[in-house]
Amino acid sequence: MALRGQALRWRSFFNLKTAIVLACIALVAWFGAAFALDNKQVFLPGETSVGHYIFETSCASCHEGFKPVSNETCMRCHEAEMAEDKHGPSKFRDPRWAGELEKIEALTCTTCHNEHVHMFGRGVHLQPDLCMNCHQGIIEGGLKSHDGFAADGCWTAGCHNYHDHRSISTGFLIENIDQPPMLPVQQLPDRSVFTKVETAPNPDLTQEFLGGGT
Amino acid sequence: MTLIRSLGRLVVIVGILLGLTWGDIDSALASPVDQAQIDEATQLWQTSAHAFNEINCSSCHESKETKEFVAQPGVESCQTCHEQDVDTFLLGQHGIRMLEGETPLTPAMARLPMQPDAMNRQMTCNSCHDVHSVNTMQAAVDSCLSCHSDNHSLNYGNSRHADLFAVDRNLPRPSANSVSCATCHLPRHETGSGDNAITLVNHNNTYTLLPRDRMVKDVCMNCHGMEYSYNSIFDDDLVEANFDAPPTLALETFELVRDFEARRTDQGDG
Numbered sequence: 094m095a096l097r098g099q100a101l102r103w104r105s106f107f108n109l110k111t112a113i114v115l116a117c118i119a120l121v122a123w124f125g126a127a128f129a130l131d132n133k134q135v136f137l138p139g140e141t142s143v144g145h146y147i148f149e150t151s152c153a154s155c156h157e158g159f160k161p162v163s164n165e166t167c168m169r170c171h172e173a174e175m176a177e178d179k180h181g182p183s184k185f186r187d188p189r190w191a192g193e194l195e196k197i198e199a200l201t202c203t204t205c206h207n208e209h210v211h212m213f214g215r216g217v218h219l220q221p222d223l224c225m226n227c228h229q230g231i232i233e234g235g236l237k238s239h240d241g242f243a244a245d246g247c248w249t250a251g252c253h254n255y256h257d258h259r260s261i262s263t264g265f266l267i268e269n270i271d272q273p274p275m276l277p278v279q280q281l282p283d284r285s286v287f288t289k290v291e292t293a294p295n296p297d298l299t300q301e302f303l304g305g306g307t
Numbered sequence: 308m309t310l311i312r313s314l315g316r317l318v319v320i321v322g323i324l325l326g327l328t329w330g331d332i333d334s335a336l337a338s339p340v341d342q343a344q345i346d347e348a349t350q351l352w353q354t355s356a357h358a359f360n361e362i363n364c365s366s367c368h369e370s371k372e373t374k375e376f377v378a379q380p381g382v383e384s385c386q387t388c389h390e391q392d393v394d395t396f397l398l399g400q401h402g403i404r405m406l407e408g409e410t411p412l413t414p415a416m417a418r419l420p421m422q423p424d425a426m427n428r429q430m431t432c433n434s435c436h437d438v439h440s441v442n443t444m445q446a447a448v449d450s451c452l453s454c455h456s457d458n459h460s461l462n463y464g465n466s467r468h469a470d471l472f473a474v475d476r477n478l479p480r481p482s483a484n485s486v487s488c489a490t491c492h493l494p495r496h497e498t499g500s501g502d503n504a505i506t507l508v509n510h511n512n513t514y515t516l517l518p519r520d521r522m523v524k525d526v527c528m529n530c531h532g533m534e535y536s537y538n539s540i541f542d543d544d545l546v547e548a549n550f551d552a553p554p555t556l557a558l559e560t561f562e563l564v565r566d567f568e569a570r571r572t573d574q575g576d577g
Contacts, residue, residue, distance in 0.1 A: 144517070147400055147404060147412060150409070151407040170398050170406075173398075215518050251537055251541050252563075257521070260520045260524035261524075261537070265533075266564045269528075270534070274531060274534075274535040280483045282506045283495075284443070284506050285507075289361055290360075290361060293355075296349050296364050297364050298363075299345065302340050303341070303345070
């Protein structure tokens with residue numbers, strides 16, 4: 094009888110409530126361990142983009158606590174790509190375009206380039222027709238040659254680049270149209286190599302290498 | 308007893324989960340070298356650009372501050388002279404983990420297909436460069452193919468580009484006429500002018516990779532016309548085949564530009 098009573102008590106103890114409590118403890122322990130062991134993959138809210146996944150567990154690279162990711166954070170790495178941004182602050186200081194910022198907050202990187210969400214190419218999470226926020230008129234009679242064009246074709250059909258007009262852009266295409274497949278001079282930059290002396294000096298370490306070391 | 312057993316099971320499950328989530332930990336320990344290895348390295352160094360610039364063993368294998376011997380110099384050592392190369396390397400996919408204070412990249416972390424026997428190799432300067440010979444032929448193609456095994460990489464040998472590179476095989480570095488992996492993915496660029504002109508290598512391997520139009524202007528158009536270049540780079544199949552044939556794609560954008568130019572000329576005439 095005593096034995097049976099004890100078994101009953103155990104069974105009543107191990108009910109749904111206990112299971113939930115144990116699950117919570119396990120989760121807290123898991124997250125805690127993830128923090129303690131500096132393995133933060135478990136905190137990722139979604140798939141990281143192709144450009145960033147390689148260091149996706151380095152949360153602090155982009156995030157400072159729970160603050161929104163700032164432009165400065167992005168520019169730590171992307172300065173070269175953004176050297177001549179055609180949709181940068183100087184464009185929107187012009188009163189002709191300043192009002193457009195009300196349609197889309199174009200001066201914040203994350204407006205178009207969010208992370209850990211689905212991307213439509215080029216690290217852009219907005220639908221590919223995002224240019225229509227401001228340029229819809231162009232395909233609706235504003236520019237005859239573009240009448241009836243698809244709303245999502247501006248940057249997906251090989252015609253326009255939002256940030257950089259040094260390469261693909263109307264001016265660049267006009268300038269280089271009708272070039273032959275092979276240019277008259279086919280040459281890449283040659284590597285600069287300088288030398289100080291004509292013969293190699295004597296090696297200044299030898300036996301040190303036999304020891305191994307760090 | 309049941310509770311203890313349940314807790315025991317919980318610990319095991321959490322343990323397995325942790326094990327599954329968190330991969331293997333590599334330990335890289337320096338092993339002693341023998342005389343033959345020292346002789347080989349010395350021989351390679353003696354005909355290298357390092358030797359002819361009086362960069363001696365101690366330049367890299369000795370700590371500047373403590374004068375202590377360093378068996379395996381790290382990226383910081385290269386950086387003391389090759390600042391631009393390392394700075395750009397750290398911004399690309401290959402180096403970004405190091406910039407962010409993480410362990411160096413290994414092929415096992417990549418989403419692209421990689422050679423099975425290279426999975427645990429760590430990506431630092433000497434993963435691609437033989438630092439003693441300072442021969443960049445190896446770094447331009449062979450080093451890439453020692454890890455990368457996607458179709459684009461494996462098809463490189465089928466392209467005209469590879470034929471041009473083969474001509475340069477015995478040079479210490481690829482000439483201005485050959486096209487290697489590095490030509491497109493770690494492109495050379497000229498800075499400065501006159502006596503200060505210098506050609507550097509952009510080691511940010513992601514810079515010309517995406518978007519593709521950046522590669523067209525910076526690399527392809529050194530040799531190819533614009534239309535040929537865009538029609539090639541925007542053709543996924545041709546990219547996968549590593550440009551083994553002229554492009555068959557004809558982007559509408561060029562017709563649009565030609566029409567535009569024709570109309571403008573007409574108006575000018577009228």
